[in-house]
Amino acid sequence: MRAFLATSIGVACSAALALPASAAPATSVTTSVSIPASASLPAEVAVPGSTQSLPLRTLPADRATGAALQGLTRRDVRPFSLVGVVWDDPDAELHGSVQVRTRASGTGAWSGWQSVETHNDDHAADPGTPERDSGTVRGSTAPLWVGASDGVEVRVRAEAPRAGASPAPLPRGMRIELVDPGDEPASEPASEDTAQGPEIPEGNDTGTTSGQVPVPALTPEESAASAVNAELVPLGATEIPELTKEETETAYADRFGEEAVTAKPYIGPRPRIVTRKGWGADERLRERNFVYTKSVQVAFVHHSATGNNYSCKQAPSVLRSIYRYHVKSSGWRDFGYNFAVDKCGNIYEGRAGGVAKAVLGAHTRGFNTNSMGIAVLGTYSQSTPPSSAVTAVARLTAWKLGLYGKDPRGKSTLTSGGGNRYKKGAKVKLNAISGHRDGFSTECPGARLYGKLGTVRSAAAKYQGR
Known part of the structure; x- marks a missing residue:
């Protein structure tokens, strides 16, 4: 199996797969895989949409x-x-x-x-x-x-x-x-009638299914995008199932070490995540290689600014449209955000490279290194974000920041790569869960969503057991 993965993904990603995601130390993925000069955007190919x-x-x-x-x-x-x-x-x-x-x-x-x-x-x-x-x-x-x-x-x-x-x-x-956006994927995430529960529940959301159903043979590009999650789910999985806190701690025991597990590490239960396969990403659009940073110290919350006139059944189509717009229209190498969340609280894998890994995104100009970007689908300048979406952001950050030893209520210092708010090289102390506007002069993630970040931090810390 490991030989197959190396063949499918190629040398550029082999370093990232040398250790299983569940067995790697918190900052083991330290290699940033540079994009070779020859790896320009692919020529126009016959893809859906x-x-x-x-x-x-x-x-x-x-x-x-x-x-x-x-x-x-x-x-x-x-x-x-x-x-x-x-x-x-x-x-x-x-x-x-x-x-x-x-x-x-x-x-x-x-x-x-x-x-x-x-x-x-x-x-x-x-x-x-x-x-x-x-x-x-x-x-x-x-x-x-x-x-x-x-x-x-x-x-x-x-x-x-x-x-x-x-x-x-x-x-x-x-x-x-x-x-x-092209055709819908074979299966859809939960609709409004089966969405996650209230904003900050006392217990964990349960009852979702694994989504592990037989899938057609994968293309090489699909195999590569799926293989980086192979320690979590089989190749071709349409979603990564949620785990309880205890199951999460067991799954990541090697990452934290025996003593840390005995002492109950501060990590939230892994939430259900719809994979790129699940929302129908055509892997031939993006650039081939994956690029990593050293760690995830800050989670930047965004709104997609795409408007609120979509149903949760349409969310995969919205994602495929944004993906195509980012790559074919804006000229980016892949979908810009690391994760997306719809109004029903469904969580989606964004930029390819592995949901548990420190994938370098293109979401917060100047602060993409050692961070991740979460886009809540919609526009929340004047509209209040649904409680299910706020809860999903809290669950996602509790898990992902926990993998890298971060307290959601804490702060981290990032070095600016240059932007309109901080000069290149500036050392900036940021909340572990920040809004886009904290790193760049912008209205994103909208005043109404930004006002929920205090709630997100408290809830995420609670999910971690703090």
Whole structure:
């Protein structure tokens, strides 16, 4: 079996598989596997889903302010479910507003104007890293989930100029990306009717199934993405089952050592996690290799800013759309976040590399090293996040931070890789569970979700037995 894994994954990942995840010391995965110069984004291949990229055109300037305006008039397009705007230079910021209208497939009804969040590179790889310097990265807005649509209208308006100042230009090469997520995976996670329980339960959530069903033969790319979790579940598993606290401690006994297990290590029960196979990630889209950092000292909580108009049954489609947008439209090497959580509290594996490992993500520019990113699907600037989602974040952080010896109520010092809030090299003390805005000047994860982080820290510590 081990020989098969080495063959499937290749030399670049062999160091990460040298020790089982459950047997490795807390900081054993210390090798960052560099992306070779030849490992550029794969050429367009025949994979489920599609992306339409339509260039925006200059429209008459806003009469009231003189601000620059670009967009598209109403037009028919092939089916899509998610939209976003990208531009050529990732360092060029979009100072303005982006709004879209879409036509629902089947009914022909047009939506009202919907705003797209212009996050201006706050979710991204760190400056100076191979992923950032690949030459494929583009500037991009957050993606917006609009549901099945076949018509679109777009307008991008620059900020109104200050008195006496010239109108601010819009970035060059702007275009609208229309993403079709492709077919649904064979099985779906829990729906609203079978979601996890109240926000901070006294006991552990139970009753989920393992999801270990026969699966078709795996492609080499699927084998590689699945093999990094092979110490937890069989190859091709659609989910990683939850464990009780006692089962979790037993499963990770070698990691903590005999004395630590006897003393009850501070680790939360492992939650149920839907794998990339489970949500239908096409592994041919991402770059082949996996990249690791040394540890997980901080968990950054985000909202995806994709809107709240999705059902939990649609969450896999939302994830496949974001994944395609991150890779094909924004030019990233893979899905940006390490994990995602939907409004029903289902937890999903994000960037490939292994759920128990310290996988380097592209979620908090400047602080991706020694951290992980969790995206709660939705927009929580004015909407309160569901209690099931808050509970899921607490359960996930209690387990993952516990693997690396972290108290969810504690703090860690990270070194900034450069961003708009902290200069490169700055030593920054952060909460072990932080919001995106703590590391970068942004509204993410939205005021309503950010306000729940104190509850998340307390609940996660309780799950760990503190």
